[in-house]
Structures are given as structure tokens and as C-alpha cells.
Amino acid sequence: MSTVAVAGPQPTLAPRPTPTATTFLRWSRRATVTGWLGCALLVAWGVQSGVLTSVGQLQAFLAGFGLWAAAVFALVGASEALFPVFPGSITIIAAPLLFGPVVGTLAAYAATCLGSVAVFLLSRHVGADLLAARFRPATVDRWLRRVRHRHFPRWFAVAIAMPVGPDDLLCYLAGVSRMSFRSFLLIVLALKPWALLAYIFGVLALVRAFVPWLAP
Template sequence: MRVSRLGSDGTRAGRPSARDADDVRAETPATAARADESHTARRRDPLAIAARLSPLLGLAVSIGLVWWGLDSGVLRSLANLQAFIDSLGAWGPIVFLIVSAAAVVFPIVPGGLLVIAGPVLFGAIEGTVYNYIAVCAGSLLNFLIARHVGLALIERIFPARLVDKYLGWTRSPHFTRAFAIAIVLPVAPDDLLCYLAGTTRMRWGTYVAIILLGKPWALVAYGLGISTVLLQLVPW
């Protein structure tokens, strides 16, 4: 004879009771409704909309600048471009620093393009120094913003799937080491990681040391390296 085990409420052990099933059926629509409301709210959020549209706006502005540069002759040769930058005086580096730092904090234009543009516009050494100042300033600001605002802002700026993918890194006891490697070797979206680092218990001094000591390697390898190759390959 097979004896059925009963739970404390008189139902078969391991099987949900009718009341549990009713609860599941009652909770499922509510959970789905909340998820839909959250998704709808994100779609209507002005900051989230701006984050989605800003790359397109940056692309449109970039195309407009290229068209103007070709029409005016500034972009017809590297000598013309550098002469134009020199004619701006101190405003050239100032504008570049502001735009580059802002691109780290908010995705106005792809930051990688500006990192490559630095050595082309200002020369290898000066352009790399400007890249370093701008990227470090933006990265430090990302940490401070996240520390005071929290994860809610990050989820509004970056795609939810991307945030969920790298949020697991912050739960690892080795996050600080992984973060340092990601800063030295640009193998992950370091702008997002800088924001996420601000939501962890990482100390400010540790974060500053990683940024200041780790960024030069990536900037030299990526910005200076690629710009040098492009100038060699592209007749300008």
C-alpha cells in the first residue's frame, strides 16, 4: 500500500494546494501589470528618452560638422585642420575637454571617437594629455553621481539589459580587481562600470587610484595607437 505524505495543511507534500494555486493565479496578472507599468514609465521618462536619442543627435551633429569642414576646406587636409584648431587659441582645448568629459558622463557622442580625435587635433602628446584629463574627470564625476543618486539614475540612462548584465559584477567579492582590469583593458563599457562602482562600497580613494593609474594605458593603446595607424593609412 502506498501512503501519501500530508503536509501541515492536509495537502499532499510537494504539491501546491488549491489555495496556493489561486494565489499564484491572482498574483500573476498583478506582477505582469507592474512590469508593464514600469516599462511604460521608462518609455515616457524624459531622461531615458534623451539617453536613447542622444547618440542619434550626436551622429547628426557630427555629420553636420564634417559637411561644414569639407565645404569650408578645414577637413580637406590635416594641415588645414590643425591650422583651424590653432586659430581657436585656448578655446580649442577648452571645448574639447568639456565635450569629452560630458561624453563620459552622458552618451552624447561615442567617447571612443573623441579619444581618437584628441591626438589628431592636438598632436600625439598634447592630445593624449587632454584625453586623460577629460576622461578621468568624467569618470570621477560618474562615481560621485552614482554615489549620491543611486542605481535608479543608471537604469534611466543605460539600457536595462546592459545594466543587468554588469550589475552582477558588483556582487562579486572580486569586483574591485575586475573593475581595475576593465579600466586598464577596455573590454567592457567602463563608463557604465564607473557608475556601478559608485553604488558599491568601494572607497573613494581606491576608485581614484584605479582611474588615475589605469586610464593612461587604455588611452595610449586605443587613442594614440589607432590615431597613429589611421594617419598612416589614410592619405590626408
């Protein structure tokens, strides 16, 4: 007696969130809410003190702290990868407007690289269940199939070099792949500057064209 195979959906690769991943996600949400409240207080203080009444006032205020302001900005930007108070693209756009094209680009580069490394290490420590806790199961399932492909490092390198891409998701995926930390770090350090330069100078061109009073 022969059996007939019944077509059906492929088994999912996405794991169920574990307590460790769920706990991290819960603390991430709390940190995000705390960040929103902190930003609201800073905005209220900045408006009252006059620091946020104009871009020039804000730039002069930050200039008083020297390179420390750019360093703190980079650390805050890096934390956005783990605790997304604001989209990371806002940090990248704001850096050259606040610190100028050179220092601002370096600050954005440091923030992006530090955030990428933090995401990679966290994903490698917690595992694929962190992906299941943070992203939609369909998204996780689709990308995990690519992670297991032998050409994933090449795809990752190409995606990192693109000006617009899901960097956080890519770094989470790299953390659960077989890619070594050394390879990951070399790809990010070597290819991310080109994506940042294209993105930053593209945004600056639009700013100069439509809102020239904001351009550095």
C-alpha cells in the same frame, strides 16, 4: 507531506526605472539630438569656410586657439559619457590627430577622467535605477551580481586598465557599489593612462600604415 522545490529563474536584481532616472534619460536623449544638430551645422560651416576641407586646415584652425582648443575638446569629450552624441572612442582617436601625440593624449586623458567622474557621481546620486533606465535589464542584472562581490574593486581596476572595455557601464556600476570615491578616483587616474596609450598608439600605427596623410 514533503514539498518538491521547483527549479526556476533566479530573481532579478535590476530595479525598475524611477521617475528621476527616466527624466534624466529623456533629457539625455534630447541633449544627444541637439548635439547631432549642432554637429551638422558645424560640419556645414566648416565645409563652406574651408576649415574641414583637409586635416591640415583643421589643425591650423585649432592651433589658432592655443591650448584653449584642447581644453574645450576635453570638456566636450567628457560630456560624451553623459550625452553620447558620438562614441567616446571617436574622441580618443581624434585627439592625437588634431592636436598631436602629446597634447592629444593629454586631452583624451582629461576627457576620459572627467567623464568617468561625472558618471560615477551621477550614478551614486541617482542610484541603480539609472542603470535600469539606460541599459538592458539582463545586462544590469548580470553586472549587479558582480558589484555585490567583495572583489569588485579588483575587477573594476583590471577592466579600467584594459584598452577596450565598457568604461561608461563600469563607472555607472562603481557608483552604485560600496567603493569610495577616493578609491575610484585613484584607480581611474592611475590605470587609465596605460589603456589610453595602448589604444591611441595602436590606432596611430594603423593610421600611419593605411592612411598616412591623416597621421600627425
